[in-house]
Amino acid sequence: EPEVTQTPSHQVTQMGQEVILRCVPISNHLYFYWYRQILGQKVEFLVSFYNNEISEKSEIFDDQFSVERPDGSNFTLKIRSTKLEDSAMYFCASSGPGIAKNIQYFGAGTRLSVL
Amino acid sequence: QQQVKQSPQSLIVQKGGISIINCAYENTAFDYFPWYQQFPGKGPALLIAIRPDVSEKKEGRFTISFNKSAKQFSLHIMDSQPGDSATYFCAASLLGYALNFGKGTSLLVTP
Numbered sequence: 001e002p003e004v005t006q007t008p009s010h011q012v013t014q015m016g017q018e019v020i021l022r023c024v025p026i027s028n029h030l031y032f033y034w035y036r037q038i039l040g041q042k043v044e045f046l047v048s049f050y051n052n053e054i055s056e057k058s059e060i061f062d063d064q065f066s067v068e069r070p071d072g073s074n075f076t077l078k079i080r081s082t083k084l085e086d087s088a089m090y091f092c093a094s095s096g097p098g099i100a101k102n103i104q105y106f107g108a109g110t111r112l113s114v115l
Numbered sequence: 116q117q118q119v120k121q122s123p124q125s126l127i128v129q130k131g132g133i134s135i136i137n138c139a140y141e142n143t144a145f146d147y148f149p150w151y152q153q154f155p156g157k158g159p160a161l162l163i164a165i166r167p168d169v170s171e172k173k174e175g176r177f178t179i180s181f182n183k184s185a186k187q188f189s190l191h192i193m194d195s196q197p198g199d200s201a202t203y204f205c206a207a208s209l210l211g212y213a214l215n216f217g218k219g220t221s222l223l224v225t226p
Contacts, residue, residue, distance in 0.1 A: 004158070033213070043159060043204060045213040056213055091158050101211040102147050106158030 002026045004107035006092050012113045013082050021077045021110045023092030031101055032075045033093040034067065036060070037109075043091065049075065082114045118142060119207050121217025128224050134192040136220045138205035143186065145207040149214070150179065150190050153202045162203070163190070166210075195224045 005024040013019050034046040047057040066078045093104040120139045128134045149164035165172045165179040172179045178191040206214040
């Protein structure tokens with residue numbers, strides 16, 4: 001069964017450093033998302049991406065964040081200058097074309113620890 | 116503003132019992148209501164979903180009940196099994212757009 005793949009599974013970084021979280025969505029999917037889950041809290045939407053541009057973003061997704069689809073398979077989330085409060089599990093999700101757009105498939109996540 | 120409120124926060128059910136998790140939403144424009152199941156170390160996985168034009172949807176042991184006038188929906192797990200022990204998230208959205216998740220319910224099914 002096709003799945004969304006995220007790397008690394010755990011990223012440790014120092015405050016102020018840049019991090020890039022990587023995702024390989026399901027191959028025929030067209031819509032891509034990033035969510036995050038701070039430990040013990042709900043899953044929160046960050047951004048959605050379609051046709052090489054951001055289609056929707058939340059208040060959390062400020063200028064410190066950016067997304068990119070550098071090639072035909074990868075989808076990345078960059079945090080320019082990490083803060084302690086960026087520590088969370090980051091989930092990538094993707095969904096298919098047409099009516100399948102509403103079914104979002106999630107990866108296993110990248111745990112980001114900012115020290 | 117918390118768009119989706121979920122209760123209870125945790126739930127313990129005996130094997131064979133019925134697990135019931137409730138959610139309420141704020142935005143009457145929402146038209147897609149999925150439930151996600153998450154096991155430790157894994158991402159959320161879609162379990163079952165409903166649109167507001169029906170009041171109930173059943174898939175195997177899992178049933179969503181939907182009350183549009185009350186802006187509430189619930190997940191019922193019949194004949195609960197230890198393998199159902201996981202965290203369950205309800206969500207609501209405009210179809211095809213960002214999911215607004217509830218805070219999650221940690222379900223433990225005891226043998």
